[in-house]
Amino acid sequence: MGKIIVLRLGHRVYRDRRITTHVGLVARAFGADGIILSGEHDENVIKSLKNVVEKWGGPFSISYEKNWLKIIRDWKNQGIVIHLTMYGINLPDIIEKLRELYKQNKNFLIIVGAEKVPSIIFELADYNVAIGNQPHSEVAALAVFLDWLFTGKELTKELQNAEIKIIPSSHEKKIIRKKK
């Protein structure tokens, strides 16, 4: 299968730390292969995400790149660029096409922005995709996008080298710890 990498644009340390962390956690939990962070460099977010991979398993790559334009331009030679935006084509109208590309082993770069996204992103993206044409959240948009792309299978995927694992339970918290 192709590689799925999330590019988080325009991170601001003060304002976006928790949202960007949630974007990273969602990328991992919903089956992406990694995240590239852009905007302000924020070691805290990188550290939080690495800790989660360490404890809960991977593989999941985390990196920082200031020059997002270069990332996108390079990516266009090796895969598809998808920008999640409420202005785009609504997910139900485009998902079949995207699933087909994924089945053809195409690599996907999935861009999620912070509040203002430069208009060049709309031009460079192969697909501007809306998860409903309503204002909500890049965290939700990414989760629902990946969930539709993988037709829900990501929710039962086992990750590798986890120290902690949850035993699903109807009324309590059950975890098991493994020695690595």
Place this chain on the structure above:
Amino acid sequence: MGKIIVLRLGHRVYRDRRITTHVGLVARAFGADGIILSGEHDENVIKSLKNVVEKWGGPFSISYEKNWLKIIRDWKNQGIVIHLTMYGINLPDIIEKLRELYKQNKNFLIIVGAEKVPSIIFELADYNVAIGNQPHSEVAALAVFLDWLFTGKELTKELQNAEIKIIPSSHEKKIIRKKK
């Protein structure tokens, strides 16, 4: 159909403002009927959400209630209480049951917590549901839960009395404004 209300527990003004706002936006955009905020009272979050309803349409109710325990206990007389938590039963294993209850016009209270959720919530909830048993985000959990419950139909639902509406577009931002 039954009513779907989201209860956001344990809001902290400084730490959670943006996450709680995203939870509210997701509740509205993914077809819930309203949100009840608990934890610290935060007029800013309420105002942001009300502004979105004003501009982008509704109906969608927004209220604050300090006594979340009372809300949950009262709700148990009029509907089903669902707590979204990574420790719960994984969504694919419980969704059919929940869709059936929804078809029977049951009201749903969907609880999403902040970092630490009191253990009484696990006991009081009729269903503790995990959106994958991995750490990620209450914003994503709520979106994916509602998307599965409504089988994706919420993404094309028209809201009422909107001032602004997006015209989905492959490469630009197109909106129309209506006079109310």
